[in-house]
Amino acid sequence: MATAGTAAKNAALLEAASRLTASSENLIDVNAADMDQARQEGITGPLLDRLELTPERIDGMAAGLTKVAALADPIGEVTEGWTFPNGIKASRVRVPLGVVAVIYEARPNVTADAAALCLKSGNASLLRGSSYALRSNLAIGAILRDGLEAAGLPADGVQVLEDTSREGARALMRAKAWVDLLVPRGGPNLLAAIEADATVPVVIDGAGNCHVYVDATADLEMAAAIVVNAKTSRPGVCNAAEKVIVHREVADEFVPKVAKLLADAGVELRGDAASQQLASVIKPADEDDWPTEYLDLIMAIRVVPNLEEAIAHINRYGTGHTEAIVTSDLNAADRFVARTDSAVVMVNASTRFTDGEEFGFGGEIGISTQKLHVRGPMGLRALTSERYVLRGDGQIR
Amino acid sequence: MATAGTAAKNAALLEAASRLTASSENLIDVNAADMDQARQEGITGPLLDRLELTPERIDGMAAGLTKVAALADPIGEVTEGWTFPNGIKASRVRVPLGVVAVIYEARPNVTADAAALCLKSGNASLLRGSSYALRSNLAIGAILRDGLEAAGLPADGVQVLEDTSREGARALMRAKAWVDLLVPRGGPNLLAAIEADATVPVVIDGAGNCHVYVDATADLEMAAAIVVNAKTSRPGVCNAAEKVIVHREVADEFVPKVAKLLADAGVELRGDAASQQLASVIKPADEDDWPTEYLDLIMAIRVVPNLEEAIAHINRYGTGHTEAIVTSDLNAADRFVARTDSAVVMVNASTRFTDGEEFGFGGEIGISTQKLHVRGPMGLRALTSERYVLRGDGQIR
Numbered sequence: 001m002a003t004a005g006t007a008a009k010n011a012a013l014l015e016a017a018s019r020l021t022a023s024s025e026n027l028i029d030v031n032a033a034d035m036d037q038a039r040q041e042g043i044t045g046p047l048l049d050r051l052e053l054t055p056e057r058i059d060g061m062a063a064g065l066t067k068v069a070a071l072a073d074p075i076g077e078v079t080e081g082w083t084f085p086n087g088i089k090a091s092r093v094r095v096p097l098g099v100v101a102v103i104y105e106a107r108p109n110v111t112a113d114a115a116a117l118c119l120k121s122g123n124a125s126l127l128r129g130s131s132y133a134l135r136s137n138l139a140i141g142a143i144l145r146d147g148l149e150a151a152g153l154p155a156d157g158v159q160v161l162e163d164t165s166r167e168g169a170r171a172l173m174r175a176k177a178w179v180d181l182l183v184p185r186g187g188p189n190l191l192a193a194i195e196a197d198a199t200v201p202v203v204i205d206g207a208g209n210c211h212v213y214v215d216a217t218a219d220l221e222m223a224a225a226i227v228v229n230a231k232t233s234r235p236g237v238c239n240a241a242e243k244v245i246v247h248r249e250v251a252d253e254f255v256p257k258v259a260k261l262l263a264d265a266g267v268e269l270r271g272d273a274a275s276q277q278l279a280s281v282i283k284p285a286d287e288d289d290w291p292t293e294y295l296d297l298i299m300a301i302r303v304v305p306n307l308e309e310a311i312a313h314i315n316r317y318g319t320g321h322t323e324a325i326v327t328s329d330l331n332a333a334d335r336f337v338a339r340t341d342s343a344v345v346m347v348n349a350s351t352r353f354t355d356g357e358e359f360g361f362g363g364e365i366g367i368s369t370q371k372l373h374v375r376g377p378m379g380l381r382a383l384t385s386e387r388y389v390l391r392g393d394g395q396i397r
Numbered sequence: 398m399a400t401a402g403t404a405a406k407n408a409a410l411l412e413a414a415s416r417l418t419a420s421s422e423n424l425i426d427v428n429a430a431d432m433d434q435a436r437q438e439g440i441t442g443p444l445l446d447r448l449e450l451t452p453e454r455i456d457g458m459a460a461g462l463t464k465v466a467a468l469a470d471p472i473g474e475v476t477e478g479w480t481f482p483n484g485i486k487a488s489r490v491r492v493p494l495g496v497v498a499v500i501y502e503a504r505p506n507v508t509a510d511a512a513a514l515c516l517k518s519g520n521a522s523l524l525r526g527s528s529y530a531l532r533s534n535l536a537i538g539a540i541l542r543d544g545l546e547a548a549g550l551p552a553d554g555v556q557v558l559e560d561t562s563r564e565g566a567r568a569l570m571r572a573k574a575w576v577d578l579l580v581p582r583g584g585p586n587l588l589a590a591i592e593a594d595a596t597v598p599v600v601i602d603g604a605g606n607c608h609v610y611v612d613a614t615a616d617l618e619m620a621a622a623i624v625v626n627a628k629t630s631r632p633g634v635c636n637a638a639e640k641v642i643v644h645r646e647v648a649d650e651f652v653p654k655v656a657k658l659l660a661d662a663g664v665e666l667r668g669d670a671a672s673q674q675l676a677s678v679i680k681p682a683d684e685d686d687w688p689t690e691y692l693d694l695i696m697a698i699r700v701v702p703n704l705e706e707a708i709a710h711i712n713r714y715g716t717g718h719t720e721a722i723v724t725s726d727l728n729a730a731d732r733f734v735a736r737t738d739s740a741v742v743m744v745n746a747s748t749r750f751t752d753g754e755e756f757g758f759g760g761e762i763g764i765s766t767q768k769l770h771v772r773g774p775m776g777l778r779a780l781t782s783e784r785y786v787l788r789g790d791g792q793i794r
Binding site: 002084090180199201203225226229233337338339343347349353354359395396397 | 481730747
């Protein structure tokens with residue numbers, strides 16, 4: 001896979017895309033068996049919905065593969081080049097990581113998305129989805145493998161793991177000889193297992209306890225629009241805002257205003273004593289609220305005396321994902337950017353923009369909340385490393 | 398430390414450099430106590446030599462600090478910038494990692510070198526050296542702390558850990574709340590402890606089982622000079638070559654030639670059956686030889702039928718550090734570069750060039766043999782991460 005050319009990789013993706021669309025009926029049948037079993041095991045609501053394949057969703061997966069085929073190939077990019085005083089020509093060259101494993105939940109479309117990004121970046125992929133989606137995942141994986149073979153590449157460049165047991169996941173987390181990168185995409189249980197067991201290199205796609213700080217000089221209309229969008233446009237995703245921190249000087253006006261908008265949008269509000277005094281709809285927040293990623297229509301609000309307290313709160317309780325400030329004060333914006341330590345920091349924009357598509361990466365395999373290797377949305381480049389190539393004519397030291 | 402300006406960081410380094418030189422006599426006295434105790438505990442030879450501080454070595458440390466002060470500050474570098482279709486201005490900005498811990502052996506100069514690179518890159522450093530060097534390390538650390546204070550920066554930006562016990566090292570390896578990166582510099586025991594115990598992010602400064610492959614079309618004079626240099630110029634370091642792989646077509650001429658040169662230089666040679674038939678000085682190698690980093694005047698030699706076998710041998714036994722090919726065949730060079738998977742790959746040059754100074758990094762905190770985050774010599778940039786800053790004017794999604 002590492003030495004596969006761009007044309008072959010793109011041909012494999014496009015072939016798989018057309019086979020996905022052509023196999024739509026069969027995929028829906030296979031998926032129906034997964035859905036039946038999931039229902040029998042008591043799965044309902046959003047979980048069941050995410051498991052379902054429809055003609056539209058299959059077309060969406062195919063479109064995703066086509067889109068990845070159209071992305072620039074990151075492999076072989078020379079990111080730096082220079083000449084040593086002794087004449088050796090040095091270059092830093094982007095290469096694949098090798099084998100990328102992904103552990104994910106019961107969403108069959110992730111199988112196609114993750115396989116496509118790994119394939120385009122020259123990596124073999126080991127895809128370990130949920131047992132609920134196993135039939136669907138294997139069927140999608142088979143189509144990607146067919147695409148690889150049609151393009152003259154090894155089918156084993158994409159492998160959907162049939163073992164969806166916990167023991168199997170644990171073995172994957174410890175397969176140091178085989179796995180160059182593991183991306184765990186899941187909730188607190190998965191992350192706890194990773195912390196306890198993983199010995200392979202990991203990039204954590206972690207929790208997003210994202211904050212919006214409304215500064216003393218904020219345009220309060222803008223601030224309210226950003227807070228409402230950041231919380232309600234898709235409350236179950238990691239880039240949704242979970243907390244609003246409000247400067248004391250604008251709290252009297254802003255807290256009642258945003259509380260009404262959020263309550264009207266069905267958001268349960270929890271707050272500190274100061275915010276509760278300003279809007280009766282706000283229930284008391286306790287210490288457990290501040291570090292919590294709700295992933296739901298719940299939001300907590302706190303009033304602070306100054307920017308420094310806002311930054312201190314965020315650095316104490318944040319998860320290193322995304323923080324936003326709404327302000328018209330340049331100095332406050334700069335201090336907020338310099339002193340909050342998250343993968344993405346925003347001035348006057350919704351936290352919802354932390355997303356590989358929005359960033360122009362053409363997709364993402366996750367959003368890193370760690371500092372090593374890569375931070376924020378992980379596109380193709382996050383699945384590569386940079387090595388050095390030195391060319392001389394007999395230099396010794 | 399993260400928000401310290403370049404001028405203040407440089408002032409701290411230069412102040413520490415001048416204080417190091419001025420404290421030379423005192424440092425030598427303190428070091429004498431370390432040396433006495435080490436001798437009593439039976440330390441001799443190269444280990445004792447590395448522990449010793451002399452006026453020249455202290456001047457060397459001071460010169461190292463001055464050199465790091467002269468390096469460009471990596472912090473604040475904007476590595477990419479673009480505008481979203483909705484007008485949000487995005488940039489990727491280089492920031493410090495936070496707290497960098499280094500575990501190292503009984504070489505007091507590493508205290509100054511590591512502290513300087515961490516300081517210049519805006520990181521706080523936790524330096525855990527050997528118990529043998531504790532007095533020397535604390536004295537050097539105190540000078541760096543004085544330098545920080547003189548420049549108006551927090552002295553705790555550099556901390557030499559007084560606890561040099563194994564339990565202390567283990568605690569450091571598990572201090573997830575405090576350590577953003579741990580660089581372990583040491584032998585197999587340390588690396589095994591890291592593998593067993595570390596939960597903090599680690600970049601492995603691992604073994605260098607480096608290979609030189611002499612191709613069928615190699616200039617054999619050049620090949621011999623490279624092999625001898627790569628093995629003998631400093632046999633105890635990780636970029637020294639440990640293995641020579643020779644194409645069968647040139648083995649009759651090259652093996653006796655290089656065997657004589659190496660034997661004359663005091664190198665013990667071990668080899669496969671084919672190479673033993675070509676030079677009586679070559680003793681039998683066994684399976685344990687091929688994966689071993691000797692770090693000594695020992696080298697193993699093997700004859701292979703073609704380039705593919707050489708690459709397969711290297712990918713099987715190598716440690717991902719440095720591999721070199723000597724060839725005049727462009728196609729062979731390209732295939733070797735594309736198919737060996739090490740941090741540094743060289744064409745017609747000695748493996749000894751894998752070094753932060755040689756690369757122009759102005760020093761190194763180690764040489765990474767892992768793929769995640771950074772590969773090869775680790776300069777200032779390896780001690781940073783890149784985060785995203787998005788500036789909008791009210792964009793919502």
